[in-house]
Amino acid sequence: FQKVLGVIIGKTDVRSFPDRKNVEINRFTFGFTIRDSPDFFINVTAWGTEAYINGLADSFSIGDCVTIESPLVSTKDPEKGDRFCPTTPSLYRLLVTETHSQVCLCADGDASDWLLPLLHLPVKDSRDFYSLGDVVANGQKLEGSVINILAALKQVGDVKQFVTSDGRRGQRLEVKLFDDSVSSFPLISWDREPIQLLQGLLPRETGRLESISDVYTVSQLKEKAKEHPQPFFGLTYSFISRLDLDSSVSKVIKTRCGRCRLLVTEDLQTCSNQLCPARDQPLSASTGFDLLVDFTDHTGTLQACSLRGPVAEQTLGCTTEEFTRLTDDQRTALKWRFLLERCKIHVKIVPCARTKSGIRALVLGCLLADPGEVKQHMAQLLQGP
Template identity: 30%
Template sequence: MEKTITTLQRVPLSDLVPDGRNIFIVGIIIAKQEPRKFNDTKSGDTRRERAVWNFTLRDSPICYINVTCWGLKDEIFGINNKFHVGDVVTVLNPQITIRKLNDHGENYRPKVTSPYALTINENVESNIFNHEGNCHVYHQLLRLPTKPIAGAYTLADVHNQKQRIDGVDLVGIVRYVGKVRTINVRDGTERQVREVIILDQTSPSLRVSIWDPDLIIRAGTWKVCNTVLFITDVRCEWSDFARSVTATLTSSTVVTEDPITVETENLRKYIQENPIRVRAILDKVAQSMSNLSAIQNVMNVQQVLDKIDNIIKSPNTNREEQQFTALLYGVVTHLDLDGFSRVVSTRCPRCDTVIVNSIICTNNECPVGLGEEQDEPVTSFDLVLMLSDQTGSLPNCRLNGHTAEMVLKCTVQEFLAFSDEEKTILKWKLLMERCAVRILVTWTGFGNPIISVLGCELASPVEVANRLPHS
């Protein structure tokens, strides 16, 4: 192969001409699509399967081009498995053609700057292989956006568009990376999908569905609260299941990780100043409310449940924007401090994974769990209690972290040093007692609402009689 290259001319994408011959091009793959197979009807042997594979190549900040590979199915699928986004490759003797802007296929490929398209066909002496020279300059191109990032939609704009919109550009920081799921699709086959949630300064969450196998793998390396994504040409539409607008990556999508832009730094700064994990949000809310008595909207349990139900069932409602607070005068009917329920949890401060029977994070998708970063686990209160009144019960109310220390009037370290008898005495200071409980009901983009206790103290009978709402 090296002997063959020495007889060819290396040409940058900016210097391509139609029907150029005896050339080779070096660039980095910035996007790729799944290969498609089809029967070879032209040869007359319909049992022979052929395939086509598309990828996008870039060799400079301003030049990128789409490449199409044709061949037998096994050969094309093998090439697809060999080359990935981020690989620097040499394309040998491609066919160079002028793009037809009205070509139907242009709608299903990434937008590029080159007026040409490249084709690798087994009928001519064209090929693709890994570049063996200096690749550093090409790797830097991965962080350069392929479209003006200033033209991206804000996530709030996306949520305000209730109808389907195609070709949307988004920029957001990763809030959550879901696990890979295998589902049955309409044609009866199984496919893998992965959900990622991103956020920006205008909205706390937007669900993004990823179906491409390569992108599914890449998403496993994205760091929560750190990786910024510029995602071009996605499809956004309302999801009845999620009760919000969701985004889906398409064959035209290019994902740029941590783009070198002002927007990237602004997003990271925003995350530093505005926590997004549930406990961090609640801690910040509690700390910002130096006077929790400011929460004076008294509700009973049934009114809280009715309001939650109305939000869930309301069409075209973005749940994440519907959080509310309330003051409940209820009895603490469940609080297990001295039994078998979890009272404290030890978590990775990086990814929030609960650490059990270990001193290190076990999440193999977390930089701490992978050993790439060092961070000490954090132990804090992690309680679940039930609140009840004459109208019903609110189970699974969360009492965590600093708020739990304020309510129990002891630190988590002090609690862990208590004897079983001391823990029982502490429990009965609240259990089956009428309390004034201030709660926050919020959605975090993960389904059911979270009911969190912001404050809890014993209530006097006179206060309860004067303020308790009727059922």
């Protein structure tokens, strides 16, 4: 097994255990779950010295895209350690060791584009869950069981720090869930990464366009990305300072593999990406708007923001087929409808060390801004907290 590429969808804290051969020496370990397609994900366990494991655990987080080189493949043992790991569709798990393996952040921006959406896909069948009412009614029978819950987030508490009796530091976060059967139900998280993930969620919000209300300047988006390790959503009132609609059609409308999102030509029989989950299958490609746009306000410029697919069609007011029928003059006129105009832009910001700005931005919605609305929000931003 040479290489695995995927997005981290789960991760535990580092733990230590006495070595079986020498109880005076501790072995260190942590686990994570990696996903590379809607249907497949696998658990990974890392073992090694304290310095190696702590350094490896600090090098990536949930939501990062990573490449694992030379992992060892092992059959899962549901009676041992695997009973405490997330259920996966594979009969195997991967082992990462200091002497054999390497884990590094993915440097391929195109790979990240098709991997990151996998972070938000459920890992369980939508019918395979307990309601909160079921848990309340059958709590004693379920004690010690691992179950799935489908519920909404009602409230996020504060992180509590503590020290165990043997001197180890820990943390806990309690959130409140609700569904149509129970109005408030506590859920406690103990591991650092899930706690950070829960802290980034919005209670009673779904993540839709219309639910994004936090307004930022460009510089504030950049600063929050530096301080905030998880993806977040925001609204900015900025000018479109780059919109290359009058380039060749091939630079505006692109074809990508339907599985790995690599740029392809439609005459290919199979995807040329050796890491594509469907590389041995007939090519299934999708064609659509695929633009990189810049946004600018009085605080700076956010470069190379992805404007793609249906969002681009809604923004421009035309389909890809209609765009290809436009004359050069019509494309230039469409460009100047938006270029250097103040727009109301909903974005998803993903911290990314590989880009010059330190972030990657995905446009979730863009339309010409109402002047009165801009004046109101810009006044609030200039006044500060």
